[in-house]
Amino acid sequence: MTIPDGGLPVTRRLILRGAGSVALAGFNVATFRADAAFAAANDRYPDDAFKQKDAKEAIKLLYGRTAEPSDKIKLDAPEIAENGAVVPISVSTSLANVTSIAFVVPENPNVLAAYYKIPQGTMPNVANRLKMAKTSNVTVIVEAGGKLYSATKEVKVTVGGCGG
């Protein structure tokens, strides 16, 4: 697949979704919030990706392609999580020009957990706490220099955090 030179994530997504959604995306940005931060972010909340039940589909919706594993990503997550409601997970990477980091938990009801946009000048390190329904791999997707990289680690969950 060809990638437009210097294409921002939003540009690629708009191209992938076709011209029909261009007007829609513009409408959302304008009405969602007339806040400088949201306007400057120049992107809308990826609602459809966050509703996906399949990890590959969610990544495809979010980025339009697949990621390749990279040993330059350090994914920190516990081997065993006693409480699936609060699983501390952090990531850091030595990859250059990182523009976004996404966390995917394939065994969760909604597989995409979080998607962080990393503007220029922000370090590619994120720590957060996620819910895990049951034992699952956790995959982190790092978008760097227009390419997608991933790292995966299994977390065993003793008490799930989503089923109730």
Place this chain on the structure above:
Amino acid sequence: MASSIRVRAIANGETTDVQTLIQHPMDSGFIKDDKGEFIPAHFIQVLTFEHNDRPVFIADWGTAVSKDPYVKFTFKGGAKGDDLKVSWIDNKGETDTATFKIQ
């Protein structure tokens, strides 16, 4: 009303570390209450951080982010006394905004 947002932003010379805790139920919509009825989804969707009107971090969140979410990141720049503006909006359209001084 007290802010739902708590931030500790510390300048370390070239970079600023930002740790954030937000009070929010982050209901996934998959959990039942005592009567066996699903608690409707209620979760923060977008959280933004601005330093000097420039976005330094944007989080898009789904239902799998833990209750009372925590997030930590680091950006280049930032000096003691600078403003860091933090805003969130959830799936019900509720919002909160607060501005913090970098320490």
